[in-house]
Structure formats: structure tokens, C-alpha cells
Amino acid sequence: MSYQTAKAAFAEWGVDTEAALARLATVPISMHCWQGDDVVGFEKQTGSSGGGIQATGNHPGRARTPEELRADLQFAYAMIPGRHRLNLHAMYMDTEETPDRDEIEYRHFEPWVDWAKAQGIGLDFNPTFFAHAKADDNLTLSHPDAGIRDFWIEHGKRTRDIAARIGLELGSACVNNIWVPDGYKDIPVDRMAARARLEASLDTMLAPAQEPAQMLDAVESKLFGIGVEACTVGSHEFYMGYAIRKGTLLCLDMGHFHPTENIADKLSAVALSLPQILLHVSRPMRWDSDHVILLNDDILAMAYELVSADLLHRTFIGLDFFDATISRTAAWVIGTRNMQKALLRALLAPWDRLRAAEDSLDFTARLTLTEEFRDLPFGEVWAEFCKRLDTPSGLTLISELDAYQASVAVRA
Numbered sequence: 001m002s003y004q005t006a007k008a009a010f011a012e013w014g015v016d017t018e019a020a021l022a023r024l025a026t027v028p029i030s031m032h033c034w035q036g037d038d039v040v041g042f043e044k045q046t047g048s049s050g051g052g053i054q055a056t057g058n059h060p061g062r063a064r065t066p067e068e069l070r071a072d073l074q075f076a077y078a079m080i081p082g083r084h085r086l087n088l089h090a091m092y093m094d095t096e097e098t099p100d101r102d103e104i105e106y107r108h109f110e111p112w113v114d115w116a117k118a119q120g121i122g123l124d125f126n127p128t129f130f131a132h133a134k135a136d137d138n139l140t141l142s143h144p145d146a147g148i149r150d151f152w153i154e155h156g157k158r159t160r161d162i163a164a165r166i167g168l169e170l171g172s173a174c175v176n177n178i179w180v181p182d183g184y185k186d187i188p189v190d191r192m193a194a195r196a197r198l199e200a201s202l203d204t205m206l207a208p209a210q211e212p213a214q215m216l217d218a219v220e221s222k223l224f225g226i227g228v229e230a231c232t233v234g235s236h237e238f239y240m241g242y243a244i245r246k247g248t249l250l251c252l253d254m255g256h257f258h259p260t261e262n263i264a265d266k267l268s269a270v271a272l273s274l275p276q277i278l279l280h281v282s283r284p285m286r287w288d289s290d291h292v293i294l295l296n297d298d299i300l301a302m303a304y305e306l307v308s309a310d311l312l313h314r315t316f317i318g319l320d321f322f323d324a325t326i327s328r329t330a331a332w333v334i335g336t337r338n339m340q341k342a343l344l345r346a347l348l349a350p351w352d353r354l355r356a357a358e359d360s361l362d363f364t365a366r367l368t369l370t371e372e373f374r375d376l377p378f379g380e381v382w383a384e385f386c387k388r389l390d391t392p393s394g395l396t397l398i399s400e401l402d403a404y405q406a407s408v409a410v411r412a
């Protein structure tokens with residue numbers, strides 16, 4: 001089937017494929033740098049990821065230097081239609097210096113900004129509150145020791161300054177997302193004290209005013225992590241309240257809730273209280289396992305909600321998965337394209353008909369529409385999107401991914 005035939009098939013349902021393609025081309029996905037090296041980073045001081053998160057696998061080709069990571073990213077972006085962003089963690093500094101986390105400055109990240117300028121992409125940023133001796137207790141901003149809290153507050157403040165400078169240099173607001181691993185393996189006796197310390201630390205860290213056109217603060221909640229099974233200080237309720245009161249973005253990570261919770265359902269609920277949301281699109285399997293996202297029901301549900309609730313213009317879409325058992329570049333490409341495919345499907349949905357059926361309580365019609373609509377030729381519209389944006393698809397994509405992986409497999 002040709003794109004023209006597919007276009008006519010969608011038109012019969014009252015759907016304009018050209019409008020969907022045009023809108024999709026404007027949605028940037030923030031691709032996370034940490035899929036490229038298994039969350040190791042480039043600090044000269046520390047190594048393992050820690051913090052209750054874990055990349056497993058030993059597939060050949062892990063990026064060992066900023067140059068290798070940038071080469072891998074460049075390849076991945078060439079396989080993904082459209083203009084996107086890079087989500088950089090502070091542990092990915094690119095410098096011969098060895099600053100501790102409370103000493104980092106913009107210059108330690110400047111090569112990334114120069115590269116982003118050359119690539120025409122935006123950057124997002126994250127303080128790194130794990131993989132450090134001062135995070136070994138799984139307590140950072142909520143640590144009972146004021147000296148440790150101050151160390152991490154200083155780190156967080158510096159990342160906000162760095163993010164603001166990045167945003168200024170690139171002319172695009174840099175989202176600085178705060179995730180701390182803080183929690184307890186066994187049942188704590190004073191949750192309130194820990195949460196009050198986290199709140200006070202965040203208040204101090206976020207006190208210096210920043211220009212929203214340059215940087216935006218986000219806070220990321222979590223249910224539990226390895227080693228903090230009994231209590232996570234920065235839980236969903238904690239951060240939802242905090243974000244609403246303080247005017248930060250709330251980051252919803254799809255792996256940070258109970259497996260039976262529907263994260264898509266949360267979007268419209270939180271969007272009524274928060275002007276902007278950050279997503280970490282991920283695929284939890286039994287726990288926050290950070291599998292590469294599939295074009296599955298969970299991702300489709302997120303995309304449908306983003307479009308149906310008209311949230312695309314106030315949601316920052318970031319990815320968060322890391323699988324070291326497969327080609328890391330293929331993981332980025334497959335995951336990012338799946339997010340785009342999900343958005344395309346949502347943009348191609350016959351929303352007027354669906355809403356009319358729901359509003360008239362004709363749930364039979366709503367179900368018939370959603371199920372018959374699944375048979376429309378989405379693949380042709382996606383192939384057209386890739387073609388227009390000069391990006392391979394199908395078998396050509398597979399051979400490109402294979403060839404690149406073969407070229408990096410020699411890395412030790």
C-alpha cells in the first residue's frame with residue numbers, strides 16, 4: 001500500500017495524516033545519555049551506578065569516553081526522524097579536571113554544549129546523587145548529617161547554574177531533573193524527620209532564582225529501589241505536593257509506581273494542578289527494571305493521553321531505560337522510535353468520533369471505534385514520516401544498526 005492510499009483510508013475516518021505528520025515532527029524526545037554506557041559516567045573519581053538502580057549485561061560496545069558516547073549518539077540521532085534532545089547527567093562531565101560533585105562548573109560540560117550546538121539539539125541536565133561515597137548510606141539530601149546534606153545541596157545548586165548556562169547557550173530551556181535515591185532498607189521509625197530534611201534541603205537548593213527560559217526544575221518520585229525497599233523519602237505524594245507548592249515540574253517515571261498502576265491515568269490528574277510535567281518513559285518488568293520501551297499498550301496509553309488531554313505542549317518527554325544485554329545504540333533507536341510511533345498513532349486517532357461516542361454514553365460505539373481503528377495502515381504513515389525526514393526504516397534500518405554495532409563491538 002502507498003502512503004496516498006493510507007492517507008485516503010485515514011481521511012475516510014475524518015483523520016488528516018498530513019496534520020499528524022506535521023505535529024509529530026515538532027515533538028522532541030529527550031534521549032538519556034546513560035543508555036550508552038550502562039550508567040557509569042566519566043568522572044575520574046567513582047565507578048558503579050549504585051543508588052538502587054542497576055544496568056545488567058555485558059554486550060560489547062559500551063561507550064568508554066565522551067567522544068565514544070557522542071559518536072554513538074550521533075549515529076542514533078541519524079536513525080531517528082526529527083530533531084531531539086540529549087538528557088545529560090552530571091556524572092558525564094567532559095574534563096581532564098577531577099572536581100568533586102560539589103565543585104562542578106559549567107566549563108566541565110562545555111564540550112557537550114559545543115557538540116549540541118553543532119548538532120542542533122537541545123540539552124537537559126540532572127544532578128547525580130548516587131555513585132559517590134557520600135551517597136553510600138542511600139541518604140543524600142535527607143541525610144541526618146548536616147555536612148552530607150550541605151555537600152549535596154551544593155551539588156544541586158551547581159547543577160542548576162550549569163543547566164541555566166546550557167539553556168542560555170543553546171537558546172532552549174534546560175530541564176534539570178532532581179532524583180535522589182534516599183530511603184531505608186528496613187522500616188524507619190521517623191519518616192517525617194527524613195521527609196522534613198529532604199524538603200528543607202530542596203528549599204535551600206532551589207532558593208536561588210533562575211530564569212525559566214534558561215532552566216526548569218523538575219522533581220522525580222519513586223516507589224522503591226534496591227536497598228530501599230521499606231521507604232523512599234521522595235515518594236509520589238511527597239513530590240506531588242512539593243511540585244504543586246513550589247512550582248517545579250513533576251517527573252513521572254513509568255517504572256516508579258506499583259506495577260498495577262496506570263501511569264497514563266495520572267497525566268490528566270496532575271496536569272490540573274501543574275502547568276508542566278516531565279516524563280521518564282520506561283518499561284518496568286516486575287520492578288523498575290528499565291527495559292527498552294516497546295510499542296506496547298502502556299506506551300500507547302501514555303501517547304493517547306498526551307494527545308487526548310492536549311498535554312503535548314506542556315509535557316517534556318524524556319526516556320529512562322538502560323539495557324546492557326543488547327546493542328546500546330539499537331536500544332536508543334528502537335526506544336525513541338517507539339515513543340514517536342506511539343505519538344503518531346495517537347495523533348491519527350479519530351478523536352471527534354471517540355469523544356462523541358463517550359459523551360453520548362455510547363460505550364459500544366467507543367469500543368467498536370477503538371478496535372476497528374487498530375486495523376488502519378499506520379505503518380505506511382510512519383514509513384512516510386521516516387522518508388520525509390531522511391531516516392531509514394525496516395530492513396535498511398536493521399542493516400544500519402547491525403553495521404554500527406559491529407563497528408563498536410571491538411571496544412574493550
Ligand SMILES: C[C@H](O)[C@H](O)[C@@H](O)C(=O)CO
Pocket residue numbers: 034039053089126179220222253280288320
Ligand atoms: C539515571 C537516572 O537519573 C535515574 O534512572 C532516575 O531517573 C531514576 O529513574 C532512578 O530510578
Ligand SMILES: [Mn+2]
Pocket residue numbers: 179220253280320
Ligand atoms: Mn527516571
